[in-house]
Amino acid sequence: MCTVCGCGEGEVKIEGQPQRHALIRGLQPAHDHPHDHHHHGHTHDYGQGAAHAHAPGMTQARMVQIEQDILGKNNQYAAQNRQWLAERAILALNLVSSPGSGKTTLLTETLTRLKGKVPMAVVEGDQQTSNDADRIRATGVPALQINTGKGCHLDAHMVGHALESLPIEQGGILFIENVGNLVCPAAFDLGEAHKVVILSVTEGEDKPIKYPDMFHAADLMILNKVDLLPYLRFDVAKCEEYARRVKPDIQILHVSATSGEGMDTWIDWLQQQRP
């Protein structure tokens, strides 16, 4: 699991800001980023035991401790973000999914529909490239790209720094497009009001039970690309039943970001969530 392997260390880049080596693991105190060298002991325990993780050379107890430190620190940053957003009555949503489910397409369509009615801004998380941020900015809405390098999720510390340079007005909506990954982003609270999981019908109906943590963390599931249903064997009822098995009160919307089907219901949902 990413909280213990340190896979993304040294890689984070936030547009317009100097590269930050310590953002991923988040072990440092707020806004002080000294080098952090871990000297692990030399007991070699290859991952048997209750933590169900594998990091050669590290004991299970040490791994659990590191994981608790990272998630605990993340939660502190998330609380700071949540307070900052609440003070400005900004609705923040964390969009999570597998790669290619249609997050950016859904976002550009959403921004186009709400532009001029609601102030909006976007934080774009990707490992490399600013392609998605460029697509967002083409709508005229400000977007800031965070490249996580090898990292597989955004964390609350990165988002806090993004908020320093992203123009976002009082009462607006902040969309955070997380890195395409149905596993790790589930564990990291960014300070958002809701996680919204986007599942496209080309991925198969069993995803909610294969990746239950993500569907459990989400308050809304958008079933996207429903325009393709006539060409697929995708059991919508079964998918919804699986989603409700892991999250009994999850809300579900059927959408096609390309045909526009269901977009009005999604826009209504957004308006209802605003503080």
Ligand SMILES: Nc1nc2c(ncn2[C@@H]2O[C@H](COP(=O)(O)OP(=O)(O)OP(=O)(O)O)[C@@H](O)[C@H]2O)c(=O)[nH]1
């Ligand atoms: N048929 C159909 N295609 C869609 C729909 N939404 C998105 N797509 C297509 O799906 C592909 C991926 O869409 P993106 O919006 O880039 O997906 P994404 O989730 O942002 O991708 P990553 O950021 O790489 O994870 C593109 O070819 C889109 O045109 C939809 O509702 N129906």
Ligand SMILES: [Zn+2]
């Ligand atoms: Zn910082």
Ligand SMILES: [Zn+2]
């Ligand atoms: Zn995207």
